[in-house]
Amino acid sequence: MxxxxxxxxxxxxxxxxxxxxxxxxxxxxxxxxxxxxxxxxxxxxxxxxxxxxxxxxxxxxxxxxxxxxxxxxxxxxxxxxxxxxxxxxxxxxxIAMIFQDPMTSLNPYLKISAQMTEILILHKKLSYKEALHESIRMLERVKIPDAKNRIHLYPHEFSGGMRQRVMIAMMLLTRxxxxxxxxxxxxxxxxxxxxxxxxxxxxxxxxxxxxxxxxxxxxxxxxxxxxxxxxxxxxxxxxxxxxxxxxxxxxxxxxxxxxxxxxxxxxxxxxxxxxxxxxxxxQLPKGCPFQARCQLTSNNCSEIIPLQRVNPRHVVKCTQELGVKL
Ligand SMILES: Nc1ncnc2c1ncn2[C@@H]1O[C@H](COP(=O)(O)OP(=O)(O)O)[C@@H](O)[C@H]1O
Ligand SMILES: [Mg+2]
The missing domain is CATH 3.40.50.300 (P-loop containing nucleotide triphosphate hydrolases)
Structure with a gap:
């Protein structure tokens, strides 16, 4: 980039x-x-x-x-x-966010169809019918088999992996x-x-x-x-x-x-x-927070750590001589 x-x-x-x-x-x-x-x-x-x-x-x-x-x-x-x-x-x-446990964002008491269409109706002002169509397309896009029927299931009726796919589909609805x-x-x-x-x-x-x-x-x-x-x-x-x-x-x-x-x-x-x-x-230590566990400590580790540029795509925060070309 x-x-x-x-x-x-x-x-x-x-x-x-x-x-x-x-x-x-x-x-x-x-x-x-x-x-x-x-x-x-x-x-x-x-x-x-x-x-x-x-x-x-x-x-x-x-x-x-x-x-x-x-x-x-x-x-x-x-x-x-x-x-x-x-x-x-x-x-x-x-900005959308997904978590380790999709159930933190999914409502266990609502069918997926209700949860997905609500987002489109709210953010994109679609009708229910349009929102349902778009939601099914998105579930198909994340490879949920038989999305047309399965959209009417509750979150717990999906496996862990499928539930994460549902979550991703839901997050992508607003692009x-x-x-x-x-x-x-x-x-x-x-x-x-x-x-x-x-x-x-x-x-x-x-x-x-x-x-x-x-x-x-x-x-x-x-x-x-x-x-x-x-x-x-x-x-x-x-x-x-x-x-x-x-x-x-x-x-x-x-x-x-x-x-x-x-x-x-x-x-x-x-x-x-x-x-x-x-x-x-x-109670963070002064300087590098890793110093207590580091194998390369020196006297400099308790100093404020400068950011060092290794090359245009690489920056490191360490006082050690690490082969860094300044
Ligand atoms: N509400 C809170 N009150 C006090 N400490 C918190 C609170 N929330 C998170 N922390 C602390 O912030 C630190 C960073 O947490 P976190 O960002 O969740 O770590 P991770 O890298 O595992 O995602 C942890 O030590 C955690 O205990
Ligand atoms: Mg974490």
Whole structure:
């Protein structure tokens, strides 16, 4: 992607904090990244690294003890501080989001037909008949067999994989410019996961939308994404094209994540997990949040970490001499 293009999403110095009894949880810290039209960007990091809260913050959906600071521009419009009314016009319309468990967004008591047509009637002002026709077409597009009849079923009557397809179809009804997918395949078995990833690749071409794909799995990133942002302790540690991250990883944390990709050769997945614990977000260390678990620590690690450019498609946040050409 050319850097000169206007990004559809431009996140600058985003911070997310939660007030709790013991103090302030610093869940996202000084995060900046851009998403361009039509690209698939992975956000990868261990559990608790701030991936979901980043996305909820930009959608204005944080829990009530959460605060967002910084700037999130979607197609040039600032989202931080926007009224709920205005955000509602963007959410679920121009920006859509899918989750690990589709049931967080699907209503268990309503037939799929009712849930899908409602969106089109509300956002596109279609009649029920037109909305039903369009909804069936969308279910067919995401390869739900016998969509014409199955649209009249309830969510629980679909398998996990099919339910995620229904969710995707529902999100695409308004033709969003950006789809945020938060671990949508984590609960699915490997074969179904691969099918959903394939479907998402086809859909981004067809619908010309960008996708942010959140995962803790570098294998999924390799399969699907054009670029990746690596997060740890609420910080962006490294951002690079997929080719760069796999052939020339720089950050010790990225390297550790790459070593934890499950091998399909092993029947029982043996992951090399990264030793140590994630940082305490109530009391982040000065400097690099990964220093306590890093194999390459030096005296510089407690300094404010500069972003270093490896090349135009690759930036890393580390004070180490990592073969970085400045
Ligand atoms: N309402 C809340 N109050 C306090 N801490 C929170 C709240 N919501 C999330 N957090 C904390 O924010 C951190 C980042 O969470 P999250 O973004 O969900 O991680 P992940 O990378 O696994 O998606 C976690 O340590 C989590 O406990
Ligand atoms: Mg999460």
């Amino acid at each position: 050319s850097e000169k293009k206007v990004p559809i999403l431009d996140v600058r110095n985003l911070n997310v904090e939660f007030k709790v009894q013991d103090g302030i949880v610093k869940a996202v810290n000084g995060l900046s990244f851009k998403i361009y039209d039509g690209e698939i960007v992975g956000i990868v990091g261990e559990s608790g690294s701030g991936k979901s809260q980043t996305m909820l913050a930009l959608m204005g959906l944080l829990a009530s003890n959460g605060r967002t600071y910084g700037s999130v521009k979607f197609l040039g419009q600032e989202l931080v501080g926007l009224s709920t009314n205005k955000l509602n016009k963007i959410r679920g319309n121009q 969003p410019k950006l789809l945020i997918a938060d671990e949508p395949t984590t609960a699915l078995d490997v074969t179904v996961q691969a099918q959903i990833l394939e479907l998402l690749k086809e859909l981004r071409q067809e619908f010309k939308m960008a996708i942010i794909f959140i995962t803790h799995d570098m294998g999924v990133v390799a399969n699907l994404c054009d670029r990746v942002n690596v997060m740890y302790g609420g910080w962006l540690m490294e951002t690079a094209s997929i080719h760069e991250i796999f052939t020339n990883p720089q950050h010790p944390y990225t390297k550790a994540l790459l070593e934890s990709i499950p091998s399909i050769d092993h029947e029982v997945e043996k992951l090399r997990t990264i030793p140590g614990e994630p940082p305490n977000l109530l």
